[in-house]
Amino acid sequence: MPLIISLTTMDPVFVAAAFAALVIVYRVYHRYTRISLADVPGPEPASFIMGDIHKRQRRVMLPGFGGPESKAFFPLFKGCAESMSNKWMDIINTSKDQSAVINVAAWLTRATLDAVGEAAFDAHFGSIDNNESALVRAYTNMMTDVFASLSDGQIFFQGVSKYIPLRILRYLGETGNGPRLLRMREAGSVISTVARQMVEDKSEMLLQGEGSRDILSLLGGCTGPFRFSKSDRSIVKANMDADAKAKLTEEEMIAQMRTLLLAGHETTSTTLSWALLELAKHPEIQSRFRAEIRETEATMHKRGDAEFTIADFDRMPYTAAVIKEVLRFSPAAHHVHRYASQDDILPLSRPITTRFGGVIHELPVPKGTRIVASIAAYNRNKDLWGEDAHVFNPERWLNGAAKEKKTTSLGVYSNLMTFGGGVRTCIGWRFALIEMKAFLTEMVGNFEFALTDQSERVRREACMVMIPTVEGEVRNGVQLALRVSVALRTEKEY
Numbered sequence: 001m002p003l004i005i006s007l008t009t010m011d012p013v014f015v016a017a018a019f020a021a022l023v024i025v026y027r028v029y030h031r032y033t034r035i036s037l038a039d040v041p042g043p044e045p046a047s048f049i050m051g052d053i054h055k056r057q058r059r060v061m062l063p064g065f066g067g068p069e070s071k072a073f074f075p076l077f078k079g080c081a082e083s084m085s086n087k088w089m090d091i092i093n094t095s096k097d098q099s100a101v102i103n104v105a106a107w108l109t110r111a112t113l114d115a116v117g118e119a120a121f122d123a124h125f126g127s128i129d130n131n132e133s134a135l136v137r138a139y140t141n142m143m144t145d146v147f148a149s150l151s152d153g154q155i156f157f158q159g160v161s162k163y164i165p166l167r168i169l170r171y172l173g174e175t176g177n178g179p180r181l182l183r184m185r186e187a188g189s190v191i192s193t194v195a196r197q198m199v200e201d202k203s204e205m206l207l208q209g210e211g212s213r214d215i216l217s218l219l220g221g222c223t224g225p226f227r228f229s230k231s232d233r234s235i236v237k238a239n240m241d242a243d244a245k246a247k248l249t250e251e252e253m254i255a256q257m258r259t260l261l262l263a264g265h266e267t268t269s270t271t272l273s274w275a276l277l278e279l280a281k282h283p284e285i286q287s288r289f290r291a292e293i294r295e296t297e298a299t300m301h302k303r304g305d306a307e308f309t310i311a312d313f314d315r316m317p318y319t320a321a322v323i324k325e326v327l328r329f330s331p332a333a334h335h336v337h338r339y340a341s342q343d344d345i346l347p348l349s350r351p352i353t354t355r356f357g358g359v360i361h362e363l364p365v366p367k368g369t370r371i372v373a374s375i376a377a378y379n380r381n382k383d384l385w386g387e388d389a390h391v392f393n394p395e396r397w398l399n400g401a402a403k404e405k406k407t408t409s410l411g412v413y414s415n416l417m418t419f420g421g422g423v424r425t426c427i428g429w430r431f432a433l434i435e436m437k438a439f440l441t442e443m444v445g446n447f448e449f450a451l452t453d454q455s456e457r458v459r460r461e462a463c464m465v466m467i468p469t470v471e472g473e474v475r476n477g478v479q480l481a482l483r484v485s486v487a488l489r490t491e492k493e494y
């Protein structure tokens with residue numbers, strides 16, 4: 001009571017000032033005693049937003065990327081790999097010493113573009129035969145032309161772009177005339193035209209009852225979440241008749257196709273390129289890998305088959321180990337972005353020392369926080385992968401070392417972060433695995449890969465994916481030149 005009485009007799013200005021001072025003291029006390037993300041040392045983040053639109057679009061596409069669907073594409077991937085290796089064989093046969101220096105990364109970009117075209121859209125781009133088509137020209141070196149070697153000004157703009165309203169950013173993207181923007185718009189326009197044409201062609205085919213197993217057919221055909229209506233001549237319009245929760249507008253469909261075309265070939269070709277570089281650096285690993293391929297071919301011939309089947313891979317543990325190690329060691333996408341949609345607290349597997357010397361065991365993540373999660377750092381974290389985390393060593397997948405230290409279980413495949421994780425996990429990860437098996441067994445079965453004088457200068461250039469380039473020659477785009485020769489077979493191995 002005496003306190004209340006004395007407060008009521010005090011000068012109100014003094015009371016207000018005292019109250020404000022108390023609030024400030026409390027705020028300062030709270031700021032320095034509470035754990036804050038701001039105290040954790042780390043880089044500045046950026047992000048994109050999750051939401052219902054994403055959920056709906058993903059639900060529409062998911063049926064096309066299941067296990068059986070991806071496995072069914074194996075012969076098709078093998079066909080694309082064979083077309084490429086036939087071309088390499090021609091180059092080698094016409095060279096003087098039965099070997100040739102080939103920019104394997106550039107070939108793989110085109111071969112995997114053909115593979116995603118056939119599998120996802122039942123479209124025959126013919127990129128392996130014709131590297132001058134509009135689509136191939138649109139994609140060739142697009143990532144390095146647009147994203148490589150940014151100037152200080154461009155990096156600064158990227159940093160501040162998160163404070164600029166989306167509408168203004170879009171306007172700048174549509175009207176700006178810098179060479180990178182022009183390149184991106186030109187490529188985008190070619191790719192959209194091809195996508196629209198594919199939708200039209202597929203609509204016509206489905207009308208004729210010729211839908212196949214490709215993803216576009218699943219979107220517009222009878223096995224997907226949409227029903228193709230004969231009274232309507234377009235997949236997109238048919239899709240508009242479908243359940244409102246699971247429909248794509250025309251623009252969304254074209255956008256999805258553009259995403260699939262890009263995400264479905266740059267990532268796989270890049271990973272395959274890094275695989276070949278590691279095999280060239282480690283001839284003993286390459287030989288062991290080839291020996292397993294030969295052994296499987298022998299079994300296959302014995303039973304009267306001429307081609308690998310998907311089941312053969314279950315008997316190829318070293319192949320699986322090489323692929324896992326490539327995915328760990330050289331993840332195509334080096335980081336993913338997240339945006340916290342609600343307040344959360346992350347428990348830490350290892351305490352962090354804050355910038356003020358405090359030790360924290362959990363991390364508050366306030367709503368709205370932008371997060372950059374490093375795939376490359378997770379995949380080479382010594383706590384998880386051991387002291388040799390920075391060494392390319394497929395053996396770790398066979399001797400149990402890869403599993404030994406795991407306290408976490410992350411992602412969709414072998415505790416690797418390569419395909420991301422959670423609601424935005426790579427939709428095409430099974431597709432990619434089957435494709436990589438098809439390409440690697442074809443390439444390593446037929447060819448030997450060795451380093452060249454240029455190999456020392458090969459660098460990963462972060463252009464959304466880690467593109468192989470040559471130091472000092474980034475403007476020349478994707479480059480990974482290896483010496484390729486025919487892998488000899490003994491009499492018995494034919």
Ligand code: HEM
Nearest residue numbers: 263264267268332333336419420421424425426427428432
């Ligand atoms: C080795 C090959 C591949 C790698 C390393 C890879 C990696 C990734 C990563 C890291 C993400 C982001 C996940 C996240 O934010 O958490 C992603 C998303 C995506 N990937 Fe892949 N990817 C590969 C192959 C493919 C293929 C072959 C396709 C399609 C044919 C594909 C289609 C997509 C799509 C559509 C998304 C967006 C998914 C969503 O936001 O829901 N990817 N991929």
